[in-house]
Amino acid sequence: MDVSPILDPLNEAQRQAVTAAPGATLVLAGAGSGKTRVLVHRIAWVCHVEHVSPYGVLAVTFTNKAAAEMRSRVEALLDVSSAGMWVGTFHGLSHRLLRVHWRDAELPETFQILDSEDQYRLLRRVIKGMELDEAKWPPKQVQWYINARKDEGLRAQHLMNNGDHTERQYAQIYSAYEEACERAGLVDFAELLLRTLELLRKCPDVINHYRNRFHYILVDEFQDTNALQYAWLREFCGDQVPLFAVGDDDQSIYGWRGARVENINHFMRDFPGAQFYRLEQNYRSTRTILTAANGLIEHNSARMGKSLWTRDAEGEPILLYAAYNEQDEARFVADKVIDWVRRGHRRSEVAVLYRSNAQSRVFEEVFMTQGIPYRVYGGLRFFERAEIKDTLAYLRLIANPADDPSFERVVNLPTRGIGERTMAILRAHAKDYAISLWEAAAQLAAAKELTTRAAKALTHFQSLVVQVAREVEELPLHDQVARVIERTGLKSHYGREPGEKGQTRIDNLAELVNAARGFNFNPELHGDMSCTDAFLAHAALEAGEGQGASWEDCAQLMTLHSAKGLEFPLVIIVGLEQGLFPHKMSLQELGRLEEERRLCYVGITRAREQVVLSYAETRRQYGADGYNPPSQFIGELPAELITQVRPRVQVRPPLYRGVDTCKRMTVDFGLKIGQRVAHATFGEGVVLDCEGAGSHARVQVNFESAGSKWLVLEYAKLEAL
DNA sequence: GCGACATTGTTTTTT
DNA sequence: ACAATGTCGC
Numbered sequence: 055m056d057v058s059p060i061l062d063p064l065n066e067a068q069r070q071a072v073t074a075a076p077g078a079t080l081v082l083a084g085a086g087s088g089k090t091r092v093l094v095h096r097i098a099w100v101c102h103v104e105h106v107s108p109y110g111v112l113a114v115t116f117t118n119k120a121a122a123e124m125r126s127r128v129e130a131l132l133d134v135s136s137a138g139m140w141v142g143t144f145h146g147l148s149h150r151l152l153r154v155h156w157r158d159a160e161l162p163e164t165f166q167i168l169d170s171e172d173q174y175r176l177l178r179r180v181i182k183g184m185e186l187d188e189a190k191w192p193p194k195q196v197q198w199y200i201n202a203r204k205d206e207g208l209r210a211q212h213l214m215n216n217g218d219h220t221e222r223q224y225a226q227i228y229s230a231y232e233e234a235c236e237r238a239g240l241v242d243f244a245e246l247l248l249r250t251l252e253l254l255r256k257c258p259d260v261i262n263h264y265r266n267r268f269h270y271i272l273v274d275e276f277q278d279t280n281a282l283q284y285a286w287l288r289e290f291c292g293d294q295v296p297l298f299a300v301g302d303d304d305q306s307i308y309g310w311r312g313a314r315v316e317n318i319n320h321f322m323r324d325f326p327g328a329q330f331y332r333l334e335q336n337y338r339s340t341r342t343i344l345t346a347a348n349g350l351i352e353h354n355s356a357r358m359g360k361s362l363w364t365r366d367a368e369g370e371p372i373l374l375y376a377a378y379n380e381q382d383e384a385r386f387v388a389d390k391v392i393d394w395v396r397r398g399h400r401r402s403e404v405a406v407l408y409r410s411n412a413q414s415r416v417f418e419e420v421f422m423t424q425g426i427p428y429r430v431y432g433g434l435r436f437f438e439r440a441e442i443k444d445t446l447a448y449l450r451l452i453a454n455p456a457d458d459p460s461f462e463r464v465v466n467l468p469t470r471g472i473g474e475r476t477m478a479i480l481r482a483h484a485k486d487y488a489i490s491l492w493e494a495a496a497q498l499a500a501a502k503e504l505t506t507r508a509a510k511a512l513t514h515f516q517s518l519v520v521q522v523a524r525e526v527e528e529l530p531l532h533d534q535v536a537r538v539i540e541r542t543g544l545k546s547h548y549g550r551e552p553g554e555k556g557q558t559r560i561d562n563l564a565e566l567v568n569a570a571r572g573f574n575f576n577p578e579l580h581g582d583m584s585c586t587d588a589f590l591a592h593a594a595l596e597a598g599e600g601q602g603a604s605w606e607d608c609a610q611l612m613t614l615h616s617a618k619g620l621e622f623p624l625v626i627i628v629g630l631e632q633g634l635f636p637h638k639m640s641l642q643e644l645g646r647l648e649e650e651r652r653l654c655y656v657g658i659t660r661a662r663e664q665v666v667l668s669y670a671e672t673r674r675q676y677g678a679d680g681y682n683p684p685s686q687f688i689g690e691l692p693a694e695l696i697t698q699v700r701p702r703v704q705v706r707p708p709l710y711r712g713v714d715t716c717k718r719m720t721v722d723f724g725l726k727i728g729q730r731v732a733h734a735t736f737g738e739g740v741v742l743d744c745e746g747a748g749s750h751a752r753v754q755v756n757f758e759s760a761g762s763k764w765l766v767l768e769y770a771k772l773e774a775l
Numbered sequence: 776g777c778g779a780c781a782t783t784g785t786t787t788t789t790t
Numbered sequence: 791a792c793a794a795t796g797t798c799g800c
Contacts, residue, residue: 116789116790117789117790118789118790143789143790144790145789145790146790149790167790169790170788170789170790242790243789243790244790246790247790278789307787308787308788308789310786310787310788311787311788311789409786409787410785410786410787411786411787412785412786412792432788466776469776469777471776473776594790595790596790597789597790613786613787613788614787615786615787615788616787616788634786635786637786637787638786639786639787640786649787650787653787674791675785675791676784676785676791676792677791677792678791
């Protein structure tokens with residue numbers, strides 16, 4: 055067997071990892087060091103050299119995108135179809151397992167998946183149903199709590215008797231939520247994993263089957279695994295099946311949602327004798343960029359230790375721009391994009407990275423006026439749109455009338471006279487007899503316990519659903535979807551919405567029919583699910599892109615988090631201000647601050663050719679002007695790599711504040727906020743704020759070298775520049 | 776059931 | 791500031 059296609063494209067460290075002896079292996083793979091390549095080549099290696107069938111390989115990722123990429127690269131390298139191979143996300147693979155073993159997992163055959171929005175809505179219902187005050191038990195927080203517990207492998211029953219009153223109440227809600235899911239045959243995202251884990255633990259037949267089947271398990275982005283996912287992996291491995299894990303502790307940015315970098319350490323403990331490799335040669339960035347990234351990340355204490363290097367040239371210095379405010383910052387960035395394009399590059403090679411989504415707005419506005427095409431990542435995705443979810447809710451209700459959340463969603467959409475009062479009676483009845491809303495509706499309408507009007511409306515709704523269900527039974531999927539949209543009145547309902555909005559929704563519904571038409575039912579993957587169920591699961595597990603892939607050459611706007619795994623020739627990281635990035639919520643705890651620093655590290659290492667940084671001296675946030683000092687991360691980068699960009703001219707209109715100090719400042723000292731000033735010892739800086747009056751008047755000045763300071767005007771002898 | 780006003784919370788995101 | 795809810799009156 056010729057292994058040269060597998061080994062030739064690899065460097066020494068990669069080759070060692072790929073050809074490691076069978077057994078647990080951990081690869082610490084720095085940014086841009088060929089992590090996916092190692093994973094893919096490792097699969098090829100074990101298949102070709104150790105003669106493991108591709109069907110004996112289980113490869114797990116976090117996102118569908120990563121799974122798809124892995125699949126296609128394995129196919130290209132192995133020259134076989136990857137159809138039989140188990141490559142997928144934790145959730146996708148868990149789902150697949152639960153569909154096969156639904157009986158052992160104690161699920162109804164047609165169980166459906168709740169996405170986070172569905173989960174949130176159901177939780178609100180549950181909390182209301184328990185007659186609890188939403189203000190005291192915020193559904194968002196409860197949702198957070200439940201998911202966090204599930205991610206730790208904990209059920210409500212484990213929590214009922216612990217903690218204080220609050221804790222117990224949370225556990226009570228958790229328990230009621232479990233029951234609601236149970237009754238309606240619903241499974242949320244975390245539940246997919248937890249159910250699977252419990253299934254594997256309680257059914258020796260099942261786990262033995264899979265341990266015999268999978269001879270190799272690989273996992274990507276290992277630093278992002280939470281406790282549940284790690285337990286899931288260990289369960290599959292037992293003490294026989296080797297686990298090949300690839301990750302980078304320096305890119306762990308999801309601690310806030312339960313990811314445990316410590317799993318990297320646990321790996322070495324739980325798999326004694328595990329092999330350990332480091333990939334430190336970077337193929338992406340210039341030396342300047344890597345030196346900067348290394349310099350920054352060295353400020354973190356809890357690290358495995360790793361230092362990226364490259365054979366690449368030194369490259370451009372890192373640019374730093376101190377903007378007056380967020381508008382000035384956006385204008386500067388727009389200029390940079392225009393300049394980049396003028397030099398013969400593509401716009402799509404530029405990424406603007408920010409800490410929080412709200413920051414995208416200014417950039418959008420300025421890009422719009424400057425005529426720069428752009429694309430914002432994140433936001434509502436296709437299958438998350440209201441009109442899409444409404445249609446899917448009808449489909450779900452047809453498949454399973456006990457699906458209470460779907461019932462709630464569409465019972466009065468379009469409005470058919472079933473209001474809050476009727477629903478309250480329905481819910482109470484359903485609760486009393488522990489039946490679904492669907493059954494409750496049927497019973498109450500028959501028992502004449504409702505007003506004639508309400509009973510009629512309910513009967514009408516139910517017969518509509520039954521009728522559409524019958525009509526649709528034998529139709530191909532896309533016709534089913536089209537028929538549902540038509541017959542339920544959704545189409546005309548949205549058509550009535552005024553303006554562009556209604557049309558967009560209609561277009562989206564048409565797009566949904568297309569998506570259904572293009573949906574491949576794969577018996578290999580979907581087992582004996584119905585095509586509709588498979589499509590519904592697909593909608594929940596792969597919510598689709600935020601915006602359809604744009605053919606136009608667009609500048610890319612996204613959060614630092616969503617930039618992970620991507621690369622761009624030019625990366626512009628904006629809003630580098632203390633309190634914004636690192637975010638103020640992270641400043642109290644060292645661990646969280648270090649995570650912010652890793653986020654910055656991720657941002658910098660996305661760049662191939664150049665990094666540009668910027669911050670604003672004043673920024674309008676939550677409606678008020680804020681003054682943030684420059685981010686500490688700027689100071690943590692090696693100073694010699696940074697070139698300050700001087701502002702061109704003073705573009706920003708001066709800010710006036712209607713307080714006496716400002717007037718005095720302006721009149722007596724010739725100062726105003728935003729004014730550049732010079733101080734005898736501190737050098738040059740910018741006035742950020744003022745307070746007090748008369749001889750107590752003070753100004754806050756942000757000095758270039760000395761940082762920001764409060765000075766008493768009378769003594770400071772500031773010189774206006 | 777819908778439009779007008781009030782209240783509320785604004786880090787990051789995938790599945 | 792602002793968007794996204796919730797409440798109230800018709």
